[in-house]
Amino acid sequence: MAADARPDLLSLTPVELRASLEEHFSSRGQPSYRAGQVEKWIYERLASSVDEMTDLPAAEREALSEAFRIDEPVPDTVQRSKDGTVKHLWRLADGELVESVLIPTERRLTLCISSQAGCAMGCTFCATGWGGFDRHLTPGEIAGQYRASRRWADENDSGPISNIVYMGMGEPLANRNAIHPSLTILNQGYGVGARRITVSTVGVVPGIVELAERPEQFRLALSLHAPSSELRRELIPLERRHPLPEVLAALERFDDGGGKRITFEYTMIAGVNDAPQLIGPLGDLALRVHAFVNLIPFNPIPYQSWGPSSPERIRDFERGLAARGVSVAVRETRGRDIDAACGQLRGHTLVQIDRKRARAKV
Ligand code: SF4
Numbered sequence: 163m164a165a166d167a168r169p170d171l172l173s174l175t176p177v178e179l180r181a182s183l184e185e186h187f188s189s190r191g192q193p194s195y196r197a198g199q200v201e202k203w204i205y206e207r208l209a210s211s212v213d214e215m216t217d218l219p220a221a222e223r224e225a226l227s228e229a230f231r232i233d234e235p236v237p238d239t240v241q242r243s244k245d246g247t248v249k250h251l252w253r254l255a256d257g258e259l260v261e262s263v264l265i266p267t268e269r270r271l272t273l274c275i276s277s278q279a280g281c282a283m284g285c286t287f288c289a290t291g292w293g294g295f296d297r298h299l300t301p302g303e304i305a306g307q308y309r310a311s312r313r314w315a316d317e318n319d320s321g322p323i324s325n326i327v328y329m330g331m332g333e334p335l336a337n338r339n340a341i342h343p344s345l346t347i348l349n350q351g352y353g354v355g356a357r358r359i360t361v362s363t364v365g366v367v368p369g370i371v372e373l374a375e376r377p378e379q380f381r382l383a384l385s386l387h388a389p390s391s392e393l394r395r396e397l398i399p400l401e402r403r404h405p406l407p408e409v410l411a412a413l414e415r416f417d418d419g420g421g422k423r424i425t426f427e428y429t430m431i432a433g434v435n436d437a438p439q440l441i442g443p444l445g446d447l448a449l450r451v452h453a454f455v456n457l458i459p460f461n462p463i464p465y466q467s468w469g470p471s472s473p474e475r476i477r478d479f480e481r482g483l484a485a486r487g488v489s490v491a492v493r494e495t496r497g498r499d500i501d502a503a504c505g506q507l508r509g510h511t512l513v514q515i516d517r518k519r520a521r522a523k524v
Contacts, residue, residue, distance in 0.1 A: 166255075168231045171204055172302030172309070175346045179204070186229055192222060200226070205351045208309050210234045234306045235260070237314075247497030248320070250311065254279070254303055258296060261330055262307040264315060264323070265496050271315065272325040275307040277341060278332025283364055284399045287387070287429055289463040290331045298337040304328075304344040308352065326354055329362040329383065333400075335369025342372070345380060356380045362427065367404045370412040374419050382416055383425040384409065384453070388435050389443035397435070413451040424453040430471035430479065431460040438475075441482035448488045455483055455490040470495075 174182060183197035199217055203209040212218075212227045235252030238259060242248050248264040260276040281288070282295035307330075312323050326348060328334040334341045341361065348354045356378035363369060364385045373382060388394035394401040416422055426448055430436050448455050457479055459470035471479075476492055483490040 166231055168229060170233045170300065170302040171200075171230045172232055172234060172306050172347075173300050173343070175301075175343050176201070176205075176351045179351075182230075186226070187222075190222070190225060196222065204232075205353075208313055210309070233300075233302055235303060235310055237310070240314075241497075243497035243499050245496055248314075249497060250307075250314070252307060252310065254299075260299065260303070260307070262311055263330065263497065264311055264320065266320065270324045271321050272327060273308060273311050273323045274327050274329045275304060275311075276330035276332050277304055277328055277334040277337050277344075281332045282336065283333045285364060285385070286397050287431060287460060287463070287466065287468065289465075292463070292465045298340055299332070301340045301343040301347055304340060305347045305352070308348060308354070323354075325358045325360070327360045327362060327383070329360070333364055333366060334361050335363045335366035335373075338369050338372060341369075342376075345376075345378070349378060349380075357423075360425070364398050364400050365404045365406075365409040366400070367408050367412045370409070370416055374412070374416040374422070379419075379421050381423045381425070382413075383427050383456075384413065385429075386426040386444075386447070387429050389440055389447055393435060393440075410447065410450065413453070417451045424451050426453045426455045427458060428455055428479075429458045429460050430476055431468045432471045432475075434468060436471040436475050436479070438478060438482070441479055442486070444479075445483050445486035445488050448483065448490075449486070453488075455488055456493045457490065458493045459495050461495050 169182065171179065179201060180197055183200050184194055187194065187196040196218065200215060203215045209215055210232055212223050212232065215223055218226065233255045235254055237250055238253040239251040240248065246266045250262050252260050252262065254260065258279040260279050262276060263274040265272045265274065276299065278298050279296040280294050281290045283291055285291040308323065308326060315321065315323055345359060348359060349356050360381040360383050361373060362383040362385060370382065373380060387397050391401055391406045394406055413424055417424060428444065457476055459476060460468060462469060480490050480492055
């Protein structure tokens with residue numbers, strides 16, 4: 163099937179959207195306010211098809227559909243955890259599957275979105291990493307997870323989405339051509355404050371530098387998981403390409419931007435990265451770039467025999483870091499009963515699809 167050459171309205175930044183729509187309507191002799199009407203349908207009413215834009219004349223809806231498409235992810239599977247966490251598996255226009263997760267807490271509703279279908283980074287503690295890489299997502303497919311999740315949250319009385327984290331499947335900063343416009347779209351188009359959006363990376367240095375140079379105060383989370391290059395290399399293969407000292411130098415540039423908060427994510431794996439002597443070096447790194455440290459009990463994944471650190475050991479880390487003046491929190495693991503670790507739901511679904519295909523061949 164030939165690829166659809168029509169631009170996806172959801173992939174355009176607000177400035178591009180305005181320019182494209184004005185050009186389209188002016189070429190049809192239509193007034194320029196038509197562009198504003200369509201913008202409203204996209205950013206405020208979350209229209210997922212041109213047919214919904216009922217304040218446009220029928221002929222204009224038809225012409226708009228011929229010129230543009232709207233490729234919003236459609237729900238494939240929804241799982242609700244006992245703790246309120248909701249995981250969506252979305253089907254993209256070409257059949258690819260990606261996940262996003264809604265995580266309610268007392269004061270927030272955080273949406274965790276994916277930036278790639280699969281991931282090429284191969285981190286040893288991650289279900290997505292074990293599944294391999296399929297393709298980058300487009301800006302519209304990334305922002306589309308927000309739109310579709312917001313609609314779901316509205317329909318299910320889950321409240322407004324307050325925060326977005328790029329912590330789902332994929333390494334966002336390996337897909338910078340889409341990440342930068344997607345951040346602009348979420349911030350300027352849908353009005354999500356920059357400080358409410360966090361981009362997570364395993365340490366793609368050029369991407370950290372680019373984010374540091376953006377004027378908006380997007381937040382950054384580094385998947386650290388080990389305070390030394392030697393240990394980190396065992397968990398994150400990218401450490402060979404971007405060693406920790408280089409990553410720290412890039413984080414210093416980010417921190418120098420002022421008001422841009424850095425978080426270290428530290429997944430605690432029993433017997434792997436939870437030795438008490440690592441508390442000091444971890445604290446030193448955090449203090450150097452004023453990072454907040456999230457300690458996360460490891461969520462077991464299918465292809466690894468590792469288990470989470472004991473609650474006592476996690477508390478030792480928390481106390482040890484706090485005693486050194488580091489801001490630290492233990493992040494509770496959410497949605498354990500619904501394939502909670504990133505990549506698991508998609509992984510299981512792909513396995514099911516493979517099994518179905520295998521059965522069909524028999
Ligand atoms: S942790 Fe992130 S970067 Fe590493 S394999 Fe998983 S999705 Fe990719």
